[in-house]
Amino acid sequence: MKELKIDVTLSTEKKQKPSFDNLEFGKHFTDHMFIWNYTEGKGWHDARIIPYQPIMLDPAATVFHYGQTVFEGMKAYLTKDEQVLLFRPEENMKRLNRSNDRLCMPKLDEEGALSALKQLIQIDRDWIPSGEGTSLYIRPFMIATEAFLGVHPAKTYQFIIILSPVGAYYKEGINPVKIAVESEYVRAVAGGTGNAKTAGNYAASLKASEIAEQNGYSQVLWLDGRENQYIEEVGSMNVFFKINGEVITPELNGSILEGITRKSIIELLNYMNIPLVERRISIHEIQQAYQDGVLEEAFGTGTAAVISPIGELLWKNEKMVVNNGEIGSLSQQLYDTLTGIQNGTKEDPFGWSARI
Numbered sequence: 001m002k003e004l005k006i007d008v009t010l011s012t013e014k015k016q017k018p019s020f021d022n023l024e025f026g027k028h029f030t031d032h033m034f035i036w037n038y039t040e041g042k043g044w045h046d047a048r049i050i051p052y053q054p055i056m057l058d059p060a061a062t063v064f065h066y067g068q069t070v071f072e073g074m075k076a077y078l079t080k081d082e083q084v085l086l087f088r089p090e091e092n093m094k095r096l097n098r099s100n101d102r103l104c105m106p107k108l109d110e111e112g113a114l115s116a117l118k119q120l121i122q123i124d125r126d127w128i129p130s131g132e133g134t135s136l137y138i139r140p141f142m143i144a145t146e147a148f149l150g151v152h153p154a155k156t157y158q159f160i161i162i163l164s165p166v167g168a169y170y171k172e173g174i175n176p177v178k179i180a181v182e183s184e185y186v187r188a189v190a191g192g193t194g195n196a197k198t199a200g201n202y203a204a205s206l207k208a209s210e211i212a213e214q215n216g217y218s219q220v221l222w223l224d225g226r227e228n229q230y231i232e233e234v235g236s237m238n239v240f241f242k243i244n245g246e247v248i249t250p251e252l253n254g255s256i257l258e259g260i261t262r263k264s265i266i267e268l269l270n271y272m273n274i275p276l277v278e279r280r281i282s283i284h285e286i287q288q289a290y291q292d293g294v295l296e297e298a299f300g301t302g303t304a305a306v307i308s309p310i311g312e313l314l315w316k317n318e319k320m321v322v323n324n325g326e327i328g329s330l331s332q333q334l335y336d337t338l339t340g341i342q343n344g345t346k347e348d349p350f351g352w353s354a355r356i
């Protein structure tokens with residue numbers, strides 16, 4: 001892989017590190033950050049690693065007004081023998097460029113961005129926690145920086161990478177969550193930006209999540225924006241159901257985010273010879289399966305939690321308790337296998353782990 005030439009300015013004062021025993025998600029950031037500028041007609045320039053600091057932007061920058069921005073989320077793990085592993089990082093860079101395309105943002109040199117990420121992690125390597133379930137969360141993102149109030153793609157951008165040490169998602173073991181099926185608000189519609197990792201989707205999702213939380217549910221299950229009956233995602237995770245021995249996940253339809261954990265779980269299920277289908281599935285079908293006693297397991301998938309079992313689904317006034325509110329054996333097995341591959345404690349027959 002070609003190495004990106006980066007100008008490095010090291011921080012003179014190292015930050016006080018938080019205790020790695022009880023890290024909150026996304027709260028602490030490492031000593032350095034990566035920035036790469038883009039100017040129309042010139043391309044990407046001024047790749048640099050600098051001390052972590054606020055960025056200065058013109059108040060008229062496009063990102064503030066029209067949300068022209070995309071992001072990614074991935075993790076680095078420290079193995080027992082002090083190796084640093086990334087999980088399928090090239091998939092994140094590819095997806096970033098798909099999001100860029102949807103938002104009319106410039107294409108990123110994927111190899112260059114990956115090289116920058118690796119150099120940044122090397123510099124802040126002592127920020128990678130080593131405890132069970134911990135990792136270094138990586139947030140690459142791109143913002144439109146041109147000072148111009150016209151609704152038009154900007155001519156200048158910044159690509160930035162920041163790093164944050166994170167703790168085990170489940171402090172007291174992996175715990176099923178209660179999910180409310182959302183029947184008023186929608187996350188995305190066909191033809192919209194649902195399959196791009198762009199800020200507006202998350203801003204639009206906050207209201208429903210807030211109401212669900214007030215009612216004692218940790219997230220919402222999103223239905224499609226047209227007929228309000230087909231299942232899309234759960235919170236900001238993809239979703240899987242095990243019904244009568246078969247695993248079903250909604251097919252990619254343009255409004256669902258194409259999760260890398262989703263893709264990996266599908267490949268893992270195929271490898272394990274467990275029946276898996278990607279197809280449209282309605283909430284009525286879930287309700288019927290529940291009433292017939294064949295809704296065996298349900299879980300969300302995403303980088304942050306990896307697998308998040310669903311213990312209860314609330315649809316209108318019906319509470320559907322899945323697997324007695326306990327984690328199912330398949331969910332547990334998938335969680336153990338995938339996290340084992342990610343942190344280097346299990347064999348990786350797929351070549352998913354990339355050593356830095």
Ligand SMILES: *Cc1c(COP(=O)(O)O)cnc(C)c1O
Pocket residue numbers: 073197233235236237238257258259260261262301302303304
């Ligand atoms: C990031 C994200 C996911 C999960 O993607 P992973 O690549 O598995 O982390 C699912 N849904 C939404 C809306 C997301 O933003």
